[in-house]
Amino acid sequence: MKRAPRRGDTDKTRLGPAGAQPVSTLPGVGPKVAEKLAARGLETLQDLWLHLPLRYEDRTRIEAIATLRPGQPAQVLARVEAVERSFRYRPMLRVAIGDDSHGTLVLRFFHFGKAQVAQFLPGRRILCYGDVRPGQHGLEMVHPSYRLLADEADANPRDSLDPVYPAIEGLGPLSVARLVGEALKRLPEAAELELLPAGMRERLDLPTLREALLTAHRPPPDADLALFAAGRHPAQRRLALEELLAHHLSLRRQRIALRAHGAMPVRPPGKLARALRQRLAFQLTGAQQRVLDEVSKDMARPEPMLRLVQGDVGSGKTVVAALAAANAVEAGRQVALMAPTELLAEQHLGNFRAWLEPLGLRVAWLAGKVTGKARAAALGEIASGRAQVVVGTHALMQESVVFAALALAIVDEQHRFGVHQRLALRDKGLSGSQVPHQLVMTATPIPRTLAMSAYADLDVSVIDQMPPGRTPVTTVAVSGERRAEVVERIRAACAEGRQAYWVCTLIEDSEEVEAQAAQSTFEQLGAALPELRLGLLHGRMKPAEKQAVMARFKAGDLHLLVATTVIEVGVDVPNASLMLIENAERLGLAQLHQLRGRVGRGAAASSCVLMYKPPLSALARERLEVMRSSTDGFLIAEKDLELRGPGELLGTRQTGLASFRVAELVRDADLLPEVHRAAEELLATAPDLAGRVVARWVGGAARFAGA
Numbered sequence: 226m227k228r229a230p231r232r233g234d235t236d237k238t239r240l241g242p243a244g245a246q247p248v249s250t251l252p253g254v255g256p257k258v259a260e261k262l263a264a265r266g267l268e269t270l271q272d273l274w275l276h277l278p279l280r281y282e283d284r285t286r287i288e289a290i291a292t293l294r295p296g297q298p299a300q301v302l303a304r305v306e307a308v309e310r311s312f313r314y315r316p317m318l319r320v321a322i323g324d325d326s327h328g329t330l331v332l333r334f335f336h337f338g339k340a341q342v343a344q345f346l347p348g349r350r351i352l353c354y355g356d357v358r359p360g361q362h363g364l365e366m367v368h369p370s371y372r373l374l375a376d377e378a379d380a381n382p383r384d385s386l387d388p389v390y391p392a393i394e395g396l397g398p399l400s401v402a403r404l405v406g407e408a409l410k411r412l413p414e415a416a417e418l419e420l421l422p423a424g425m426r427e428r429l430d431l432p433t434l435r436e437a438l439l440t441a442h443r444p445p446p447d448a449d450l451a452l453f454a455a456g457r458h459p460a461q462r463r464l465a466l467e468e469l470l471a472h473h474l475s476l477r478r479q480r481i482a483l484r485a486h487g488a489m490p491v492r493p494p495g496k497l498a499r500a501l502r503q504r505l506a507f508q509l510t511g512a513q514q515r516v517l518d519e520v521s522k523d524m525a526r527p528e529p530m531l532r533l534v535q536g537d538v539g540s541g542k543t544v545v546a547a548l549a550a551a552n553a554v555e556a557g558r559q560v561a562l563m564a565p566t567e568l569l570a571e572q573h574l575g576n577f578r579a580w581l582e583p584l585g586l587r588v589a590w591l592a593g594k595v596t597g598k599a600r601a602a603a604l605g606e607i608a609s610g611r612a613q614v615v616v617g618t619h620a621l622m623q624e625s626v627v628f629a630a631l632a633l634a635i636v637d638e639q640h641r642f643g644v645h646q647r648l649a650l651r652d653k654g655l656s657g658s659q660v661p662h663q664l665v666m667t668a669t670p671i672p673r674t675l676a677m678s679a680y681a682d683l684d685v686s687v688i689d690q691m692p693p694g695r696t697p698v699t700t701v702a703v704s705g706e707r708r709a710e711v712v713e714r715i716r717a718a719c720a721e722g723r724q725a726y727w728v729c730t731l732i733e734d735s736e737e738v739e740a741q742a743a744q745s746t747f748e749q750l751g752a753a754l755p756e757l758r759l760g761l762l763h764g765r766m767k768p769a770e771k772q773a774v775m776a777r778f779k780a781g782d783l784h785l786l787v788a789t790t791v792i793e794v795g796v797d798v799p800n801a802s803l804m805l806i807e808n809a810e811r812l813g814l815a816q817l818h819q820l821r822g823r824v825g826r827g828a829a830a831s832s833c834v835l836m837y838k839p840p841l842s843a844l845a846r847e848r849l850e851v852m853r854s855s856t857d858g859f860l861i862a863e864k865d866l867e868l869r870g871p872g873e874l875l876g877t878r879q880t881g882l883a884s885f886r887v888a889e890l891v892r893d894a895d896l897l898p899e900v901h902r903a904a905e906e907l908l909a910t911a912p913d914l915a916g917r918v919v920a921r922w923v924g925g926a927a928r929f930a931g932a
């Protein structure tokens with residue numbers, strides 16, 4: 226699904242008032258049709274205008290049968306020569322047609338009715354369109370679209386290419402085309418529609434919005450279809466540009482609105498942070514120090530910090546967050562740290578308690594499983610300010626959570642939270658017009674081209690250096706046929722005192738199925754490796770069970786942990802130095818990279834075995850090769866983007882980036898510099914226009930602009 230329905234827009238947010246009219250104002254759209262359209266998110270005329278064709282059919286020309294070439298679609302005007310029905314294996318109707326070029330073409334049908342057969346009388350004129358393929362006796366078309374013509378009737382070739390729209394359940398392709406055509410009749414004049422400054426269109430040599438829409442729906446006969454198929458026709462580029470601009474503007478405006486609030490400047494002498502650094506068993510890396518400086522500088526200002534810290538798995542983001550937290554606490558304020566899973570949140574809790582409690586700080590814990598008295602106690606400590614630091618999951622955003630003086634909201638693994646959730650946590654710290662500083666951490670490296678779009682509302686810091694003493698992970702790809710060998714390897718590694726992960730993955734998006742697979746792998750491996758102690762970890766287990774298993778693995782009490790991808794983020798067991806990932810060919814590179822980051826955390830040489838099911842496609846082979854040859858998260862992200870597209874990389878929930886109607890980030894990435902430039906220009910010179918662009922494309926989501 227490319228787009229989500231957008232509701233709640235007011236008239237002027239659409240492409241003019243006409244754009245906001247419901248589809249039911251079109252002839253032939255009753256409640257039933259309207260319902261089918263609505264199921265695809267098509268509720269207004271504008272939705273239909275932006276429902277672009279997938280491809281086009283050229284019925285503008287009539288070709289001579291004698292000149293047809295197989296492998297290409299064509300339209301011919303001919304006469305029926307012979308009709309044959311057979312039922313040998315399955316019903317089949319063959320109609321031979323011929324034209325003035327003395328060529329013969331066979332039309333073949335596998336589904337047909339009596340009335341249809343009766344139409345094909347030898348000598349009748351027929352206009353038909355379809356893909357030409359080689360057949361048993363010369364060329365043929367299978368299930369062409371056709372029209373029988375009276376002798377004197379004009380064939381009337383079309384004067385523009387025919388659009389073929391994405392299917393809508395319950396509506397035939399012709400009805401969809403007709404409805405879009407009706408909607409296009411109501412498209413307002415160019416001047417009314419246009420929002421982009423003329424200078425910008427000229428610079429890029431792009432048509433007006435009206436022209437772009439009309440061309441995209443009905444290209445002229447001489448249109449370059451290859452350009453259209455690649456999504457690079459100026460008409461498509463024009464639409465993509467405006468859409469990208471709208472999304473970018475929406476994030477920029479959100480940032481501006483956020484910055485308009487004040488924030489509590491945090492500039493303590495830094496005693497607490499110094500004490501914490503003295504307690505650490507290591508020195509900060511240069512990159513950690515630089516990022517910490519950037520964060521501290523932001524926090525010292527009276528506007529809220531909006532900073533994203535990107536750093537590969539294991540680069541040491543947590544301690545940077547802890548030092549920032551120490552500063553906020555020393556300034557007499559509170560800090561909240563939110564993580565997307567309980568497992569990850571618990572790990573942060575462990576670290577923060579170990580680091581901060583010896584300094585006399587109180588760290589509270591709040592997750593879904595904290596209930597009853599414990600919950601009431603935590604809420605009390607948060608509200609009174611007795612707990613200076615609160616670590617938790619989504620539970621932190623619940624209404625009952627009230628902070629005494631929240632000055633720093635830290636969100637880990639940003640890509641699992643949407644912008645909305647980040648704002649919800651921010652709102653916990655609203656006091657008067659002041660909002661807390663925000664620090665967002667992510668281990669998903671985003672290619673530079675996309676980072677500016679994905680995080681247009683944030684400043685970005687990168688920890689681009691690993692703590693010293695890590696030995697890089699060696700990665701190999703192994704066919705599933707060699708499973709027995711791999712099991713032996715695990716036996717040998719564990720005999721040497723190493724610990725290992727066995728990661729079970731499935732393509733189905735079902736925790737249940739995945740859990741079952743992990744369970745049976747756990748049993749098989751247990752039988753094959755009776756001398757080892759195995760643990761099982763999957764998403765269907767109770768948090769307490771998960772925690773117990775993790776604790777045993779961390780303590781070295783378990784040799785092998787059989788797990789689903791729930792271990793993806795945050796698991797930190799330095800002694801684990803071997804990881805096997807099943808069905809590795811099905812996972813995205815970013816996810817593989819995350820998983821692999823669980824090993825190579827200690828001094829021991831680590832390895833990762835990517836087990837695949839043969840045969841491998843060329844693409845899958847290339848992807849595994851990327852993993853084998855690189856451990857650089859940024860490089861892997863660039864490759865992932867190249868090979869799979871941004872939806873995979875960013876996750877659909879993240880920023881709405883994957884829910885464009887027209888634009889495709891990778892394909893249109895070269896427009897981004899212009900998009901950024903245009904956004905700054907519009908915000909500076911024509912903020913009202915900027916607002917209208919956002920409202921038109923982003924619609925409901927624009928309400929965050931006022932945040």
Ligand code: ADP
Binds near residue numbers: 507513540541542
């Ligand atoms: P991530 O960036 O993936 O969240 P963590 O913050 O979990 O990484 O850090 C990974 C491990 O590296 C932790 O065990 C942490 O204590 C350790 N670590 C962090 N910074 C350094 C450093 N400068 N030197 C050595 N070890 C470090």
Ligand code: MG
Binds near residue numbers: 542543637795
């Ligand atoms: Mg982390």
